[in-house]
Amino acid sequence: MKMAPDSDIDDILTEHAGREGALLPILHDIQARFGHVGEAVIPTIAQALNISRAEVHGVISFYHDFHTTPPRLPVIKLCRAESCQARGVEALAAAFADETRVSIEPVYCLGLCSVGPNAWVGDQLYARLTPERLAALVEQVA
Ligand code: FES
Numbered sequence: 001m002k003m004a005p006d007s008d009i010d011d012i013l014t015e016h017a018g019r020e021g022a023l024l025p026i027l028h029d030i031q032a033r034f035g036h037v038g039e040a041v042i043p044t045i046a047q048a049l050n051i052s053r054a055e056v057h058g059v060i061s062f063y064h065d066f067h068t069t070p071p072r073l074p075v076i077k078l079c080r081a082e083s084c085q086a087r088g089v090e091a092l093a094a095a096f097a098d099e100t101r102v103s104i105e106p107v108y109c110l111g112l113c114s115v116g117p118n119a120w121v122g123d124q125l126y127a128r129l130t131p132e133r134l135a136a137l138v139e140q141v142a
Contacts, residue, residue: 036067077120083113101142
């Protein structure tokens with residue numbers, strides 16, 4: 001997905017203007033919208049939050065969830081946290097370990113622990129995943 005025009009980034013920055021701890025929500029919004037947080041937007045974010053570019057870059061590089069380049073494949077975030085583990089996510093992940101049409105990446109708790117295993121694609125959550133439901137999700141996003 002192509003990185004945002006400046007006006008789209010400005011809209012996200014405006015939405016979070018004045019909030020305490022706005023950096024992470026801004027980065028999440030940019031990544032959710034454009035699939036990555038490109039290096040080109042770092043100066044804009046730093047200026048808007050009155051922090052250094054190094055601080056913005058440090059947060060992006062600390063959290064493995066953030067990508068600085070567009071994802072090569074469609075991404076399915078599969079919850080690998082404890083409740084989803086107890087509900088069989090490890091066997092599910094192993095069954096799709098050789099999947100080459102999508103990138104199945106770990107995420108740690110999506111807040112739907114009682115209905116796992118769960119996944120997140122774009123801005124959609126998928127609960128009660130079975131091998132069949134995950135296969136259907138892979139077909140849908142590939
Ligand atoms: S542990 Fe998977 S959603 Fe919470």
